[in-house]
Amino acid sequence: MQPISVSFLSFFIRNAPPLLAASLIHAAVSDLLQTDLSDFQKKMVEEEEAGHHGTSPLLDGGPLQRCFFNKLWDVCCKWQKQPPTLKPLDCYLQISIHATRNTRRKMEDRHVCLPEFNQLFGMTDNVDRAYFAVFDGHGGIDAANYAATHLHVNVAHHKEILKNPVEALREAFEKTDEMFLLKARREKLRSGSTGVSALIVGNKLHIAWLGDSQVMLVQRGKAVTLMEPHKPERQDERQRIEALGGCVTYTDCWRVNGTLAVSRAIGDLLQKPYISGCADSASFELTGAEDYVLLACDGFFDAIQPFEVVDHVLEHLMQNNGDGLKTAESLVTAAKESGSTDNITVLVVFLREPKYIMADCLRDPKSCPADDSAAKSLANIFSSKTNN
Template identity: 50%
Template sequence: MEEEEARCFLRRFVEEFPAALEEGCPLPVTPLSRRVSEEELHGESLELGLRMLSTRGSPAGLSALLCQAALSKLLQDDLSPFHCPQDAEANQEEEQEAVLLQSEAVERLFLNELINVALTWHQKLPKLAPSPSTSPYLHCSVHAIKNTRRKMEDKHLALAEFNQLFGIQDGVRRAYYAVFDGHGGLDAAVFSATHLHVSLSKQETLQSDAAEAFKGAFTHIDHMFRGRAKRERLRSGSTGVAVLIQGQELTVAWLGDSQVILVREGQTVTLMDPHKPDREDEKQRIEDLGGCVTFMGCWRVNGTYAVSRAIGDFDQKPYVSGDADCSTTQLLGDEDYLLLACDGFFDAVSPSEVPDLVLDALKRPDEPEEGGADPPLDQSDDAVGLRVAQRLVSHAKAAGSSDNITVMLVFLRPPLQLLARDSTAGRAGTTQDSTSHDAPPQ
């Protein structure tokens, strides 16, 4: 992140917000919920701040640092004036579960802390650490569509600035990416996208054992969402896949049938085995608990959900498990990219097809406007990479997917290097082998 870019944004921002928000004036961004528990405040405040800054063109690294500084100040404030009155209909057990805060009022305080930090930094910008997205190379291409479904129930998060957002200063680069595929509503997917990375950052084993940290974070989020679902009478669920790049170590965690694959030197590497009700070990686990897996158009747990693991779906716990699986692999420096996607993509596209589809997307210019000529092709890495996810989503839709589709590519080397390698291989008369490996790396 360049200092001049940060200064330019701060100058624009303080022109729009020269002082704290006055009581009673509308918030510039809408909170996710009406009431928030003290535990949920961390994730919802960060989401609110990042959304507000992103829509105004803030550099991602600066956004993370501003939000982290504002949240640190918020958590030092006395929040008791924002406690919600006790619900007269709530029983004693529910009252003891969580102290609830009035979301709009407490988020106004957070946004004012954010504005005050921006005003201070506009006067004197602190020394900013370089963005982790510049070294090693990381570029994210993401596209999501509702497709033919009535609602869009997918959520995703790309967070190359993981350390800055949580104030981690141990010298180890970290980046986090996740895709969540909701069902029965968007609530569980939104909750997971808002809170999983926050819970992960708080796990004691994050630095020593990221897989164990991920498992703890998923379990914690499932427990947190149970409280939200109970008080707001929610019935939704969400599968999810998340990755943490920590130094040269890649950790993948997943619940359900969303997936991630790694492509190394043009070949797909299997990192995980998605949870599906008809997977033999999943079927056995469900039956051992006294449940059943039946075929009703597709394989379903107890004749209801078509997923065997998910955040939420509490009416079918423990048959629909909230326990995540994880795998860890070392990055060797020859990796091309990661691809994360929901089942709306993988139901129509096999992992072995991905390398050729990505290369084809990298080679082709953007689609012309209807009735217009082909636009000029920007051959920068950013421009070349941005269109790839959109091409893959379009391919899955054309191949017959009717579900919500979310595709996220995290390039681990510049896209133009992939094109150059393919061009060299073509001149040599060779073909890239995109055969999928059978076993995940240990």
Template identity: 55%
Template sequence: MAGCAAEEKTFRRFLELFLREMRPPLQENDPLPLRPLSNLLSEDEVEGECLDLCLQHLYKYNCPCSLAAALARATADSILQTDLSIHQINKTVEDGADPLPQLDSVKFARLVFNRLFETCCLWLKELPYRRRPQPYYETSIHAIKNMRRKMEDKHVIIPDFNTLFNIQVAEEQAFFAVFDGHGGVDAAIYAANQLHVNLVHQESFSQDPGEALCRAFKLTDERFVKKASREHLRCGTTGVVTFLRGRTLHVAWLGDSQVMLVRRGQAVELMKPHKPDREDEKQRIEALGGCVIWFGTWRVNGSLSVSRAIGDSEHKPYICGDADHSIFPLDGSEDYLILACDGFWDTVNPDEAVRVVSDHLQENAGDTTMVAHKLVASARDAGSSDNITVIVVFLRDPRSIIHPTLCQ
């Protein structure tokens, strides 16, 4: 795992501190470090749920990113080779319901945390060697509930995608996403845990990431609709994903969460959000027998203000799960990406967002730590009362953005 002595020392030090903090193997009645937000899991959710539980727990202790990805992968591989049938719940199947066997998510989480503990113990004795990954994209993230009663946003940061999925390729890959739930947080949680897993398992992933992203969105939607039927959930989520492979940026999205590229200090439009007042979306909905009407804002059948989403079973096919995607070659002149939900974009325009980032970098000598906080604050101050999530992904050294002659 460690590419040099200094990094190996850092990793070993983390493992020592982490094992000291973690309790011995969790027993049946011991509280969990993190409680799953869903009560039941189907077999196709196991890998994504395991990776998420591991990463969340490790990041709570400030685990180095590459080590967290490797530990999560090793733990998931071990779990996937385990007979999980003892954790299955036998439920009465209602007429027409999906008869998939389901797992008790609390018992499953206990198994995951205990297996993570075992993996850390083994690695402290003998740290596996892996190729040192390339430098990560520097990121700044901030998310707030704001004036809403509940926080229904979720976000995903995977700067070391290759390690998390044990992909042996020369090109660096990274995945960033924002999901904005409505009617509850279940769809956003599901998408945040499962979409990247569904992506990497697509046959087209290695050759055509754009197509794989669209297929992953569709599969995630189809599987969540089944889950919603089994568990009587009535919610949905928009989503925007950026997938970086080498010098190519892939963007895929459903709904009105958006990503913007900044190149040499100028905002570049990458996508058009799916809203009911878009003429092509309005025509699609009306062709299916639905309608778009004004009710405070333009809404599908007088209800939802987005025209595409994961979930929202009762509003399909008008609210469809077909993602759009775009591909952008990168030439090194790109500064950063801003991914955010509509709680940000509804009150902050692209030029204002660029100004906020530029001012912050100038005032802080290129330090990016609080960039996302400043952007969230600008949306709140401009009147946003919605949940707000912002991710800023720097595509080159932030110091070179404010000092163009530096780092050339």
């Protein structure tokens, strides 16, 4: 393929409707997997030191990428002559995302937004799926980059994705951690990343998390607590760490072995097993009364409490006539004004149209104070949290 073709194709994919782009990528990847990938094999890597007997192939990324673009070009040409019928998404999801480096030297956050999860992975069982994630790297960006690239793929390819999606989500974290640790040993990488992900499957919300990135739900103007972050000062986390021979000490905050302020993460090779790669997970039934789901890193939640989110979002919607597109940006600004100096990433998934959320609060202001006590029964009934 000529360079100008690659440039044009990249421009087309970036500007194509998301549903079309996801379907094109799936078709091109499927064609790529029909080829003999041994042609791109760079070397075999021994895995025994990681406890995984055998070898894994390393593929040469440059030629493989060029082959993918060629496959993508072929699919585009074929579909231009005979376009497929693409089924539109059934559920309403308006998404608002904003991220900032803030006062830090580097931006180590990453996020993933895949409302076209089914189309990207060729799932045709007529059950809507959408995937969202936020990763907060530390000690470098490698772990966050790796998690943002591989976690959703591990979810989609998990054997239980259709029958038990929350198990697929939770175990995908562990698999991604194991995969990255192999890379970290090979390339002498020392970075780590917290992470939180949400998978909406039909009328169920499944979440999984490692560390202190968090996800929250707002239902009828009430903040619903879905999870408890993994911090060393948690009694169960402290007991786990000390049972392994580690310690939890206080300097400016509670830290594992005097270093990390989180107790679970992807990566952190030198701090394993004290920094666990085993995620917690939970499932919740969506009744139609939910307003939105919010995922964010600790740079946001250290400055803004969950109950404050409701007021900030409502104020933003009222100032913008119910337009929710820049909701995340307004929340990031609020976190900065509240003193956050960390990287900040906020991802808001509206489950109802923002103008209706605003209208409901205007009709019944008493229903809108940010008090999550009345909504906690939702978590108690449907939670399937798993501790490791």
